[in-house]
Amino acid sequence: MGLIAPALALLALSVGLAFLVFGPKAGAEKILSRGLAGGLVALGTLLMLTGRLPLGIAIAGFGFAALKGDLPALFGRRGGGRIVKDGRGRLTVAKGRHAGKPLDKLGRTELLELWREVARSPGDRSMLEHYLDRRAPGWREHVDGDSAGRAGGATRPGTMTEEEAYQILGLPPGAGEQEIREAWRRLMKGVHPDQGGSTFLAAKLNEAKDRLLGKHR
Structure with missing residues (x-):
């Protein structure tokens, strides 16, 4: 005392x-x-x-x-996310191949790669998207355009595997119909195009839901 x-x-x-x-x-x-x-x-x-x-x-x-700067700022974002604030208040990558690098030190290609990596982490995705909106307006159109250009390949509807569908929805293999629908609704709230989200991610979530629900019909 x-x-x-x-x-x-x-x-x-x-x-x-x-x-x-x-x-x-x-x-x-x-x-x-x-x-x-x-x-x-x-x-x-x-x-x-x-x-x-x-x-x-x-x-x-x-x-x-x-x-x-090896820990999130004491009054910044807490938790085990991929993107945190360092001791200087800068948004920084905490995990993965770019660990320890501030976002302002990453190029556009690296940022888009990071965005794809955190796509299933709502908190990280939202933080990174707000940063990209400030730094590179129009990046969403660029990402959606790239995705559309690959539509003839792995992103074509019907080619998603069951394992990929579970991963996209953040569910364990064998999840039930109710769990699938709840996970889809929760994730769609953050990526729906009407809310300023990504049409590509929304399409992937829809495809994952349809792929898994097809087993229950």
């Missing part, structure tokens, strides 16, 4: 220093995330000096990782 007041003082001091270093133009999110990360390092050091070595190492390590 005796360390609560010093800990709060350290965190407040660290946030204040972050404000002085980055200035008001940096934004509250960046100042808070960087300031709290620095405060955690200081708090961890204090704990180690007062004999609480394991806890101090853990807290200081977390703070260092946040400062380096």
Whole structure:
């Protein structure tokens, strides 16, 4: 209990220093995330000096990782998504072949590849689509055009395998009719063209649903 007041003082001091270093133009999110990360390092050091070595190492390590951008911003997006905010508040790829790279360091081709990879993750997909809308207006038409050009190949209706259909809907093999319909409705809410989504993804979801429901007729 005796360390609560010093800990709060350290965190407040660290946030204040972050404000002085980055200035008001940096934004509250960046100042808070960087300031709290620095405060955690200081708090961890204090704990180690007062004999609480394991806890101090853990807290200081977390703070260092946040400062380096190896963790999502403390006041940014949380969770295990593919796209997160780093310690500087930048949208960054957390997993996969582009792990650790900010979106603004990826080319258009790489961004579209990433978009296809996160197509079945609503949170990641929505975040990436909003970013693409700002950075490359018209990208949706480009993607849909590419998809239409491949219509004579693997994307032609009727060629989807049962395994692919389950994967697209995010279902385990053998899922029942009700589960299929519920998964389809849930995913369609995020990709329906009338809501600004992708016609290609909507078509794939429809094809997956039809492929699996055909087994139940």
